[in-house]
């Protein structure tokens with residue numbers, strides 16, 4: 001697609017219209033368009049439902065109770081694309097390399113549209129954090145240490161909800177694979193956001209951060225690179241290890257974790273927020289990866305290597321300590337207490353986003369487990385309300401995974417389709433069958449008969 005022909009000279013400089021135009025042009029890239037499959041065949045294919053775009057993305061900021069909306073998911077997908085146009089991706093065999101797709105994904109004018117809307121989208125998805133995270137001071141080194149030590153100690157002492165949720169699922173392997181799917185968006189290009197912070201000259205801090213970065217990148221040994229160890233684990237679980245193969249299945253809150261690190265790293269004025277968030281994640285990963293490893297070993301009866309998690313239980317003890325001793329403390333000593341609010345803000349914001357992502361993961365696993373109950377509930381509710389929408393689609397028509405802000409009754413009137421909830425769970429719904437979709441739960445459909453008519457009704 002030739003972007004330069006789409007933007008006229010006047011419109012490019014026309015304030016807010018220009019943002020709306022940039023958003024529209026950015027979103028209509030072939031890379032984000034309607035696919036023919038739920039899975040991607042190259043790192044440059046990222047179906048994002050551009051038809052869901054509206055002006056609210058440019059003019060509003062989400063509230064913390066609006067995170068299950070389809071617009072949140074859309075904005076997070078777009079943002080990750082914008083950030084990842086700064087990263088280099090090439091397909092791995094047996095995926096084919098398509099030079100045109102590659103060039104299109106990194107097309108400079110298209111990248112520029114993304115850059116133009118990036119601050120607006122960042123405000124849309126993260127603006128609410130200012131209201132939710134209170135960091136009232138005054139702060140000094142001692143109170144910073146006392147606060148963060150207490151938070152990390154609480155994490156160390158608490159039982160693992162993740163372990164409990166995965167191992168007590170009705171289908172623990174399916175639940176574990178859904179967890180891995182959510183990790184894949186981040187871990188397959190692990191620490192890329194960190195790399196944004198090691199260019200330039202921050203004196204000794206650049207070098208200290210670089211030490212953590214090269215650990216993440218395996219010191220130039222591909223087999224040791226954390227993303228490669230994660231790939232090995234995916235393969236051992238019978239999953240795809242290709243970057244963004246599961247693109248459509250990432251939840252908004254999983255995307256928000258990856259994007260948050262890019263957000264505070266791409267905007268260098270937020271360096272201290274980045275350092276605070278990085279400290280939280282490195283220090284807690286040293287603890288939580290032990291439980292993750294134990295869960296995978298239990299669920300797969302020791303048949304799946306857990307080196308990825310075990311490596312983090314080991315190395316992130318050091319990374320947490322390095323973040324504190326080599327970066328945070330000397331930075332506060334050099335630059336003064338003025339940087340502490342940003343350090344605390346990053347630490348607390350990422351903690352909150354992680355908690356939200358965990359809850360969203362558990363809610364999805366519960367929904368998957370309770371599929372039969374939600375089908376039975378649909379049969380009970382069917383016919384009792386006026387439908388909101390009646391839609392007819394033809395064979396192979398696919399609806400990219402998305403969410404709704406309300407619980408919805410989904411009902412097939414004629415024909416049949418596959419209703420997809422995770423890479424491991426889909427159900428064929430025939431005429432006279434339906435399902436209740438709880439708010440915020442990702443799902444997609446693909447028509448399997450000549451045509452299919454279904455209705456949706458907000459509950």
Ligand SMILES: [Fe+2]
Pocket residue numbers: 190216226312
């Ligand atoms: Fe790592």
Ligand SMILES: [Fe+2]
Pocket residue numbers: 216282315316319
């Ligand atoms: Fe690390």
Ligand SMILES: [Fe+2]
Pocket residue numbers: 402403404443
């Ligand atoms: Fe839907």
